[in-house]
Amino acid sequence: MSNNTEFKIRRIETRDFEQVKKALTFLTEVEPLDQARFNKVLEYWTTYKLLEDDTPVYNCFVIVPIESDGKETGEVAAVGTIFIEQKLIHGGALTGHIEDIAVNAQFQGKKLGKKLIDHLSQYGLSNGCYKVILDCAEKNIGFYEKCSFNQAGIEMQIRI
C-alpha cells in the first residue's frame, strides 16, 4: 500500500464480512460471528427508519481503499456505526450514538479513525440529532477531542 492510497466511505455490505470481522477483533470479542449471522444483522439494520423521514436508525459505514482507477481493493480499512435514538426530551428529539469503531491493523496511523468519526458525527447532526455521543476508554479522550467531542459524563455498565 503506497502512501498516497485513496479511500472512500460507503455503507457496509454483506461482502465486507471477512474484513469487517477482522477489524472488529481489534476492538473486542467478535466470535461466534459467521456470514449468515452477519447478513441477518445487516438486513435487520436496514428495516428500521426514523419517525420523521426515511433515514435508517442504524448507519454502519466502512472506509475502503481504492486503486487509481477508482476500483476497491477488497479491503476494509475501518468500520463504525451511528444509530439514532428517538427521545421524548427536547420536544421529542434525536440523539446519535456512535458505536463499534475499529480500524484494521495495517491501516492504523493514517487518520482514518478521525475521518470516520467526523463522517458519523456529521451524519448524525445533519440528520436532526441535537447531540451525538459515544463511550470510550480514558486513554482515547484526546483522540475524540481532536474530533470536536467534549467530555460529557461517565459510562456505567452491568454485565451478565
Add this chain to the structure above:
Amino acid sequence: MSNNTEFKIRRIETRDFEQVKKALTFLTEVEPLDQARFNKVLEYWTTYKLLEDDTPVYNCFVIVPIESDGKETGEVAAVGTIFIEQKLIHGGALTGHIEDIAVNAQFQGKKLGKKLIDHLSQYGLSNGCYKVILDCAEKNIGFYEKCSFNQAGIEMQIRI
C-alpha cells in the same frame, strides 16, 4: 401521601403525558412537547422489535403510586427507558441502553430511582443483553454503584 404508599411499575401510556413531562423537567429541557408529539413518539416506540423475538426495542416504564384498593392515583413517580441495540460484536449480540431517568420532586428520597434502575437493568439482561450501559454525571456514580453498575468509560459528546 402516607409513608406506606405502594407503587407499581408498568409500561408508559399516552394518559401519562402531563406527569411524565413534569418528571422529565427534573432531568433536562423537555419543551416543546405536547400531547400529540408525545403520542407519536410512544406509537413509534412500539413499532420496533428485536431481531430474535417480539421484545420491543424501546421499553419505557413508569412507577406509579397505587391506593389501598390497588387503583392508580393518576400520578407518575418516576420514568425511565431501556432501548436495546443490535450489534455485530460478540456474535451479533445485544446491548441495553438506559436513558432519561427522572423522578418527580414529591417522590424523591423513596428509593424509587433504584427500583426503576433495577427493573430496567434486569429487563435488559433477561432479554439477552450481554451488558446494559448508561451515562451519568460524576456525582451520580455512587447511586449507580448501589444499583450494581461499575464505571466502564467516559461519555463524549458533540452538540449542534
